[in-house]
Amino acid sequence: MKIQLINPNTCQGMTDKIAVSAQTICLPDTEIIARSPAHGPESIECAVDETIAAAAMLDVIAQGEAEGVNAHIVACFGDPAIDAARELAKAPVIGIxxxxxxxxxxxxxxxxxxxxxxxxxxxxxxxxxxxxxxxxxxxxxxxxxxxxxxxxxxxxxxxxxxxxxxxxxxxxxxxxxxxxxxxxxxxxxxxxxxxxxxxxxxVVAAVKLAESLHALNLTTSKSGQYATPFGKAFHGRYQHWSR
Amino acid sequence: MKIQLINPNTCQGMTDKIAVSAQTICLPDTEIIARSPAHGPESIECAVDETIAAAAMLDVIAQGEAEGVNAHIVACFGDPAIDAARELAKAPVIGIxxxxxxxxxxxxxxxxxxxxxxxxxxxxxxxxxxxxxxxxxxxxxxxxxxxxxxxxxxxxxxxxxxxxxxxxxxxxxxxxxxxxxxxxxxxxxxxxxxxxxxxxxxVVAAVKLAESLHALNLTTSKSGQYATPFGKAFHGRYQHWSR
Amino acid sequence: MKIQLINPNTCQGMTDKIAVSAQTICLPDTEIIARSPAHGPESIECAVDETIAAAAMLDVIAQGEAEGVNAHIVACFGDPAIDAARELAKAPVIGIxxxxxxxxxxxxxxxxxxxxxxxxxxxxxxxxxxxxxxxxxxxxxxxxxxxxxxxxxxxxxxxxxxxxxxxxxxxxxxxxxxxxxxxxxxxxxxxxxxxxxxxxxxVVAAVKLAESLHALNLTTSKSGQYATPFGKAFHGRYQHWSR
Amino acid sequence: MKIQLINPNTCQGMTDKIAVSAQTICLPDTEIIARSPAHGPESIECAVDETIAAAAMLDVIAQGEAEGVNAHIVACFGDPAIDAARELAKAPVIGIxxxxxxxxxxxxxxxxxxxxxxxxxxxxxxxxxxxxxxxxxxxxxxxxxxxxxxxxxxxxxxxxxxxxxxxxxxxxxxxxxxxxxxxxxxxxxxxxxxxxxxxxxxVVAAVKLAESLHALNLTTSKSGQYATPFGKAFHGRYQHWSR
Amino acid sequence: MKIQLINPNTCQGMTDKIAVSAQTICLPDTEIIARSPAHGPESIECAVDETIAAAAMLDVIAQGEAEGVNAHIVACFGDPAIDAARELAKAPVIGIxxxxxxxxxxxxxxxxxxxxxxxxxxxxxxxxxxxxxxxxxxxxxxxxxxxxxxxxxxxxxxxxxxxxxxxxxxxxxxxxxxxxxxxxxxxxxxxxxxxxxxxxxxVVAAVKLAESLHALNLTTSKSGQYATPFGKAFHGRYQHWSR
Amino acid sequence: MKIQLINPNTCQGMTDKIAVSAQTICLPDTEIIARSPAHGPESIECAVDETIAAAAMLDVIAQGEAEGVNAHIVACFGDPAIDAARELAKAPVIGIxxxxxxxxxxxxxxxxxxxxxxxxxxxxxxxxxxxxxxxxxxxxxxxxxxxxxxxxxxxxxxxxxxxxxxxxxxxxxxxxxxxxxxxxxxxxxxxxxxxxxxxxxxVVAAVKLAESLHALNLTTSKSGQYATPFGKAFHGRYQHWSR
CATH class of the missing domain: 3.40.50.12500 (Rossmann fold)
Structure with missing residues (x-):
């Protein structure tokens, strides 16, 4: 399976570090794709940081989903944008x-x-x-x-x-x-x-849960709160979200 | 006093409409500055919409704060980004x-x-x-x-x-x-x-509360949770937030 | 508008003091009518004090209502008799x-x-x-x-x-x-x-909230819990409540 | 033991009726003293009724306490003035x-x-x-x-x-x-x-609990919240409460 | 009335002691039958102890019920097996x-x-x-x-x-x-x-409550959660529970 | 790893069925040891059943622990005796x-x-x-x-x-x-x-969680609530628990 492991902070050092943690404990046939958003704060330490990182992170969710990953992990202890991510994803989204x-x-x-x-x-x-x-x-x-x-x-x-x-x-x-x-x-x-x-x-807890859900064929329910959003116009720097 | 009335949706029609509501009931010496963000969804109807609108709205908070407004109203019923807005603002931030x-x-x-x-x-x-x-x-x-x-x-x-x-x-x-x-x-x-x-x-409830706080000289506490964030680097389309 | 500002304690000194606080911050066209009950304890510091002051205060609510005040403020931090007062009043009743x-x-x-x-x-x-x-x-x-x-x-x-x-x-x-x-x-x-x-x-918070409700034409809901009580006999020193 | 059974409503019919209920099930050596206040509403059916009955009922508590009753029962389902009654009484006060x-x-x-x-x-x-x-x-x-x-x-x-x-x-x-x-x-x-x-x-539940507390020698704690109130002036129709 | 006073610990010393406490304060016509189970831990001080004592205690409940006791008291502060006991008993079951x-x-x-x-x-x-x-x-x-x-x-x-x-x-x-x-x-x-x-x-609190329920003719509701279990097979050392 | 999968009911049919479910989704190197207690009810459908099954199940926990299993699963939806089981086990205990x-x-x-x-x-x-x-x-x-x-x-x-x-x-x-x-x-x-x-x-959820904990080397904390019980005497049919 493919797990997209997202560091919502933009600091590459932490992304590399958690990739190692994940790879150390994942199953042999699990591929860890560790990423951080191209946009946003280097670290998340207040509500302003988290609000901006949350919006930036959704691009990464969409990218992973397009690539067909089997699970997304949001590797920031605030579990930012978890509801929005679940609306976008068919694959499960797990906060650390x-x-x-x-x-x-x-x-x-x-x-x-x-x-x-x-x-x-x-x-x-x-x-x-x-x-x-x-x-x-x-x-x-x-x-x-x-x-x-x-x-x-x-x-x-x-x-x-x-x-x-x-x-x-x-x-x-x-x-x-x-x-x-x-x-x-x-x-x-x-x-x-x-x-x-x-x-x-x-981080490692989320990796094992992602593998567990995958083994049991459990994915995000698309009935109710996490149904795919219907289309509408977005403006300015979020125009690419127009659906 | 100056109240910045923010419609976090980017649809100008709603911004105009709530401006009228606010002006109808505000005190004679209250100035209503109605705005919506330059970026983001036309309407907020799911978590994806709200997550993106929240980040976009912070630019408007910062602008109003720089202009010295005496209160910010977040005119979307989800009260998006209210904690982040209070970190940025000395003026009170009120959700509808x-x-x-x-x-x-x-x-x-x-x-x-x-x-x-x-x-x-x-x-x-x-x-x-x-x-x-x-x-x-x-x-x-x-x-x-x-x-x-x-x-x-x-x-x-x-x-x-x-x-x-x-x-x-x-x-x-x-x-x-x-x-x-x-x-x-x-x-x-x-x-x-x-x-x-x-x-x-x-909307009108928030206008009267904003006037109430102003009359009593009450502004956002900068001790604790809503203290001004300390500086750090932001990347990509959020680079202007680098402090 | 007319605000009846009730000090449920019978000590005139505190009534005078809160009248000054209220007048200092109220709008130019707000009239503050500060009163305390004719009956009851000098100060409210235990449940016995509060229970007696609560009954005595209802006379003041009825008087203000008869005079057509636009709001009642109960200026004791225990917010005594607030439900009973709301049953009696069409005007809003606000506890401090x-x-x-x-x-x-x-x-x-x-x-x-x-x-x-x-x-x-x-x-x-x-x-x-x-x-x-x-x-x-x-x-x-x-x-x-x-x-x-x-x-x-x-x-x-x-x-x-x-x-x-x-x-x-x-x-x-x-x-x-x-x-x-x-x-x-x-x-x-x-x-x-x-x-x-x-x-x-x-006290001043309640004054601004009373002015806010008045500006928005909001008065106590008479549907449900705060409906006007129907008539019945009262005896002894409460005979004047017979309806 | 003596139990003061208080009907906070002033309707004698209900007082008589609950006295019978209590006497039917009490122990042979329990004396039931059934009373209603001299003042207040005939029946308690809204917050106004309850607020007035509560103040009136405290006179009955004080009378029973002076007579040395071993328990007070407040026989109205709203358990009105129970905290104030416990401040006044050394004997236990039980709401139905x-x-x-x-x-x-x-x-x-x-x-x-x-x-x-x-x-x-x-x-x-x-x-x-x-x-x-x-x-x-x-x-x-x-x-x-x-x-x-x-x-x-x-x-x-x-x-x-x-x-x-x-x-x-x-x-x-x-x-x-x-x-x-x-x-x-x-x-x-x-x-x-x-x-x-x-x-x-x-009513009968409270009688049996009153007898239980008496048998176990348990009375209202006078340490903390239910300590006897200290003296102060009361005015008007509550002057007899001046301590 | 007969009260079965159960010490779920198997230590006879505590059984004797609580029997004395109960007899000291019970009514003249109350008979206290103090028992502990034949099986189980000497004292209950952890979840293992409590889990085992709970199963053992049910035998005592069944015995008392067969003898026609009017109440059961479970005299261990964890109130073990209280729900199961109420399923088995028509008489009330009271935890201390x-x-x-x-x-x-x-x-x-x-x-x-x-x-x-x-x-x-x-x-x-x-x-x-x-x-x-x-x-x-x-x-x-x-x-x-x-x-x-x-x-x-x-x-x-x-x-x-x-x-x-x-x-x-x-x-x-x-x-x-x-x-x-x-x-x-x-x-x-x-x-x-x-x-x-x-x-x-x-212990003495429970005795007085048991007497209170008896005087009021109140017994365990057999409608709903505490209905008598329907029959089924039990194996091994619990075979005597086969119904 | 070895997982002891316990059916607290004594019906072998269900034990066999859940063993199949578990074997179908477990990792290749996971061994499922499915067992039910020798004692207790055929099925658990009321508090009496659960209380007795709980005590009986502890023998199975102790047996598995002695054999060095790496996790215990309690496969009854009431998660019976989970606290007692955790006191006995160093391996994690998971309720379904x-x-x-x-x-x-x-x-x-x-x-x-x-x-x-x-x-x-x-x-x-x-x-x-x-x-x-x-x-x-x-x-x-x-x-x-x-x-x-x-x-x-x-x-x-x-x-x-x-x-x-x-x-x-x-x-x-x-x-x-x-x-x-x-x-x-x-x-x-x-x-x-x-x-x-x-x-x-x-059942399968618990198997994947057991494998997850094992991969992360996480076992029951022996500090605090789940510490191993200290020794004491047990009597009658629980004598084998004397420690």
Missing amino acids: AGAAFQLASLVSHKFGVVTTMSRTLPAAHHLLHRYGYHHLCTGVRATDIAVLDLEHIQADVYKQLVDECRAAIEQDGAEAIVLGCAGMSDLANEISSELQVPVIDG | AGAAFQLASLVSHKFGVVTTMSRTLPAAHHLLHRYGYHHLCTGVRATDIAVLDLEHIQADVYKQLVDECRAAIEQDGAEAIVLGCAGMSDLANEISSELQVPVIDG | AGAAFQLASLVSHKFGVVTTMSRTLPAAHHLLHRYGYHHLCTGVRATDIAVLDLEHIQADVYKQLVDECRAAIEQDGAEAIVLGCAGMSDLANEISSELQVPVIDG | AGAAFQLASLVSHKFGVVTTMSRTLPAAHHLLHRYGYHHLCTGVRATDIAVLDLEHIQADVYKQLVDECRAAIEQDGAEAIVLGCAGMSDLANEISSELQVPVIDG | AGAAFQLASLVSHKFGVVTTMSRTLPAAHHLLHRYGYHHLCTGVRATDIAVLDLEHIQADVYKQLVDECRAAIEQDGAEAIVLGCAGMSDLANEISSELQVPVIDG | AGAAFQLASLVSHKFGVVTTMSRTLPAAHHLLHRYGYHHLCTGVRATDIAVLDLEHIQADVYKQLVDECRAAIEQDGAEAIVLGCAGMSDLANEISSELQVPVIDG
């Missing part, structure tokens, strides 16, 4: 936050989330509510590590991240940790070894 | 759905919402939850009238709308009606006369 | 807690409430739930300042109040402050200057 | 709605409520939320029988009531019925025989 | 956690729960949600006292328990205390004297 | 209801559940709440097909099932269907072809 919450809930009674900037906290809480996992989460902790600082992680940044995970376990009662940024994808195993609880990275 | 819910709750125990297309129902429910008004709403009813058909309303479309409002009152127990599209702005008084309950249009 | 929550939610992501006595905390939480704003509130903090001590505020009391507001911002993450007593009405601007976040006083 | 919900939840998975006038429905829903039983209730059905028509029940009114109970069972899935008015107290056994499900009358 | 929450809510605005092992906290929270009392609870505090250590309580264990109750009152704002284990049944009065708030033991 | 909800939420905005007997509805609703999917479910519909009638499905039973699925889509707005019984496992593809929406069977 939703994917991580699902697997975390299978191996723990309550999990904690450790993320990047404080101002992404409301977005994380919104997703916990949207997906219905708020009562299973012991809290969301911000490290105030900038997304781009995750490209080449220094020892002090790593320590900061581990310390926050440990606080989630010891102070909040987390029994597992969800990493709240695609840029942390390569650290899950190391932190899990250190803290002795399951540590879930949404 | 939120505004309508507020005034409706002051004159009724429970209100009903009557809107356009069925597929916007989840968005309406999401806003009722987000703003905390779900328990005060008797239900959201779709008419399946297309947004652009509201520009010049025909008798049969009007009847369809009134019938749905009457059903909300008689079957659902609504004590007041919130109109779920800016394009219905000119119909509130007529429907209220016919059905003898308060009928709330979010 | 509800009014403050509405405007606070327009200029912040989450707001804090700072109020008087600890034992009014459950009442404040009840109102946050009733109006649907609980999820937008970072918490309610009591100062244990007595209501009557707000008539002529001393420096130490003022400091106590500001300290609690600061704690709401710094410890709880409040981005705006709602003042939880009509008696604090004259302090909003000063505290806002000092703390650099929006500070909302419910 | 709360009492009925408790026993109903012990003998059924989900129960239905059948009450009097439609406009009391919001009050019933409010109590279900307040006490936490909303998820255990299949719905509240109004019969639109006036409270005073329950004093001497005619055959057609009885049939109307039974029909609504049957609808609650057959259409809503109720497994037990809570009767939503003290005036229905004498009908519980008959309806239960006819419909073959438990039918709970709050 | 549910019983304690009901009485606590009649004498306080908010109560705290003090229980044994930390790992029973999720079970306690589950019950608060199931019965609808979560919003009335200030928190659940674990003492990490083992259940069997409650059989003969030493001074230091008692002090630990009282300290936790005091913390619930002073730090969490509890106005009453619910004891979270049947093994604490004999301590309620002593702790209440020391801390001067109501302290509720679920 | 939870698994089905997860995958359904990835391919639809809202899904419906179609199950067997009416009296299992409360159990299904409980699981939707427990896992946090209630707001994503359009409703649970019972077919009143007995579990054992699913072993060899007749044409009329199949039609009844499809009709109920169609009603969920057309009347309730379901965009995907979750089949509410392991015994329906072999019908998902056929119903999906007929109704043109995704139809999710929990």
